[in-house]
Amino acid sequence: MRRVKTGIDGLDQLTQGGLPAETVTLVSGPAGSGKSLLCLQFACQGASIDDEPALYVSLEESVESLTRALGNYRFNDFRPLKSGKLTVMDLGWLRNELSGKPDGWGLARMEDLWKQGPSYLVNADWMKGGPGITEELESGMVGFRTLEAAVDHFTAEHGIKRLVIDSVAAVGLYYSTPEELRRELFRFGRFLRDRHLCVMMITESVAGAGSPTRYGVEHFLADSHIVLGLRNVRGEFKRTIMVQKMRFSGHDSGVHPFLITDNGIEVNTREYLKF
Secondary structure, eight states: OEOOOOSSSHHHHHHTSSTTTOOOOEEETTSSSSSSHHHHHHHHIIIIIOOOOOOEEESSOOOHHHHHHHHHHHHHOOOOHHHHSSEEEOHHHHHHTTTTOOOOOHHHHHHHHHGGGGGGGGOOOGGGGHHHOOOOOOOOOOHHHHHHHHHHHHHHHHHEEEEEEEOHHHTTTOOOOOOHHHHHHHHEEEEHTTOOEEEEEEEOOOSSSSSSSSSSSSGGGGGGEEEEEEETTTTTTEEEEEEEEEEEOOOOOOOOOEEEEEEEEEEEETOOOOO
């Protein structure tokens, strides 16, 4: 089985050499647990070392914010950004433009959005991709069909092999019921597998919710699920990582502490935490 290195040695050890190729991995955890950093390392490993162009789709943080965050770490080789091997796509501006606007904008408003795209470092041609995406945008949402159009466009333009969606929790806000969200998630999962990409999707966990994910359904579409945590260990908060499930492969299922250093995430694979 072909493996995809994550850029985090300890995580690759827990997964017997990396993620199975062409699978979907969900990364969940509370705010501040390191979800975006883990996925940035995964994208940079592909773009910088493994010759696998990566697309990082951000629905919350701006390109400037992510680039500034990258600058804090030693794996911050910016050459892939300049060469096109790492594309960071900011859809936060689009969500902001759509939020709180009335329905039925019409094509004139859509033309305004197409023109605004480049100022947010986004090639917006893909937004003209068909009735599904037009219907979503005109109704004021950035949903899964919008993501599909963006993924298809950048895969064709840059030969994308790795994809990060940060975060699916932001997309889920647009769906009115868990059943509708689950249906759309499963359809999106089939879309991703048909593109033969190695995918990481981020979602949040909510303390006391009784589920490892924001909506309680995201993990059903994923082949693998990596759970990050912030645990109180003898009065000290520690960041933790656990591979909760992984199809097609064995894996270490223990809870391990990790640190965030100048090198990014460093997992202590020899220490197991019990709760």
